[in-house]
Amino acid sequence: MPRRLTGFTPSGDLHLGNHIGAIGPIISGQTTDDTVVFISDLHALTLEHDPAQVRRRTLEFAGLLLAAGADPDACLFLVQSHVPEHTELHYLLECATGFGEAQRMIQFKEKSSRQGPVRLSLLTYPVLMAADILLYDTTEVPVGDDQSQHVELARDVARRFNARYGPTFTLPRAVNPPVAARLMDLASPGSKMSKSAASPAGTLRLLDEPGVLRRKIMRAVTDGGTEVVYEPEHHPGVSNLLTILAACTGDRPERLAARFTGYGELKEAVADAVITTLAPVRERYRELDPDHVRRVLRVGAERARELAAPKVRQAREAIGLLPR
Ligand code: TYM
Numbered sequence: 422m423p424r425r426l427t428g429f430t431p432s433g434d435l436h437l438g439n440h441i442g443a444i445g446p447i448i449s450g451q452t453t454d455d456t457v458v459f460i461s462d463l464h465a466l467t468l469e470h471d472p473a474q475v476r477r478r479t480l481e482f483a484g485l486l487l488a489a490g491a492d493p494d495a496c497l498f499l500v501q502s503h504v505p506e507h508t509e510l511h512y513l514l515e516c517a518t519g520f521g522e523a524q525r526m527i528q529f530k531e532k533s534s535r536q537g538p539v540r541l542s543l544l545t546y547p548v549l550m551a552a553d554i555l556l557y558d559t560t561e562v563p564v565g566d567d568q569s570q571h572v573e574l575a576r577d578v579a580r581r582f583n584a585r586y587g588p589t590f591t592l593p594r595a596v597n598p599p600v601a602a603r604l605m606d607l608a609s610p611g612s613k614m615s616k617s618a619a620s621p622a623g624t625l626r627l628l629d630e631p632g633v634l635r636r637k638i639m640r641a642v643t644d645g646g647t648e649v650v651y652e653p654e655h656h657p658g659v660s661n662l663l664t665i666l667a668a669c670t671g672d673r674p675e676r677l678a679a680r681f682t683g684y685g686e687l688k689e690a691v692a693d694a695v696i697t698t699l700a701p702v703r704e705r706y707r708e709l710d711p712d713h714v715r716r717v718l719r720v721g722a723e724r725a726r727e728l729a730a731p732k733v734r735q736a737r738e739a740i741g742l743l744p745r
Contacts, residue, residue, distance in 0.1 A: 433616025
């Protein structure tokens with residue numbers, strides 16, 4: 422049976438890109454496939470962070486994932502740092518990963534080139550991600566395309582570890598959504614929609630009120646001209662709107678383009694579709710009791726440890742550590 426796993430880093434506000442790239446895909450398979458959904462709080466420590474914010478967001482992310490449909494009876498639902506096997510395996514995998522390999526990661530290059538001191542954990546971040554994935558014998562990792570390179574690294578590390586120390590890990594592969602694997606920012610469609618955007622104007626947040634979502638969409642940057650065409654290279658703004666509409670309605674952006682004669686009409690349709698997708702999540706989130714969320718996370722961590730502990734034991738022995 423395939424096992425699918427994906428994680429969310431509580432380093433900003435969850436947005437439509439996260440929803441379409443990973444939340445929707447992981448939740449839709451939870452009743453048919455073995456599924457692991459987690460909040461990667463340790464990853465939020467790799468950049469400048471406020472401890473109280475990380476704690477608050479970890480609980481908020483857990484609530485939003487439950488509100489979006491994650492069912493803790495159907496999937497394994499946990500916070501990464503509650504399962505110390507993630508960090509233990511991280512170290513063992515560091516011993517099977519090259520320094521140059523980690524340095525070649527595009528996200529590392531991008532994030533480390535920004536101003537300010539670079540934390541060592543930013544370099545080793547993809548190795549922790551490999552541990553997250555390999556710990557549970559994951560076969561498929563639903564992610565947006567910005568994370569695909571990290572999943573490739575996990576696959577390479579698993580293959581190398583198995584070759585050197587004997588068969589230990591299952592080889593995972595990234596699975597991108599068919600449309601909107603990289604949703605772009607509404608205000609600057611040359612950049613991806615991101616939790617850490619300088620301005621919130623182009624980010625459709627899961628917790629934005631419907632009026633705010635509509636306003637952001639109506640103000641979205643469009644391209645010169647008036648034609649509604651799907652050509653991401655030449656018309657990135659309009660193409661992004663078509664992509665959003667396609668992702669929210671299960672259609673194809675090329676087909677949708679033919680239905681609209683002007684930008685205003687297209688934007689109204691996008692706003693309706695986004696509100697229909699996100700408003701119920703926000704409403705369910707508002708009704709959740711944080712104590713219930715905490716209880717769910719406690720049970721999830723216990724169940725996860727039962728699964729993770731034997732895998733770490735196997736990796737420890739394979740790599741040469743003396744059993745206790
Ligand atoms: P994170 O928290 O940045 O993003 C969560 C998921 O959302 C996807 N995503 C997008 N998809 C489409 N368009 C966008 N604009 C967009 N922005 C983000 C991401 O690709 C991701 O799937 N390192 C990971 C979390 C993680 C993880 C893991 C994921 C930790 N361990 C193991 C998978 C497996 C991250 O920070 O994602």
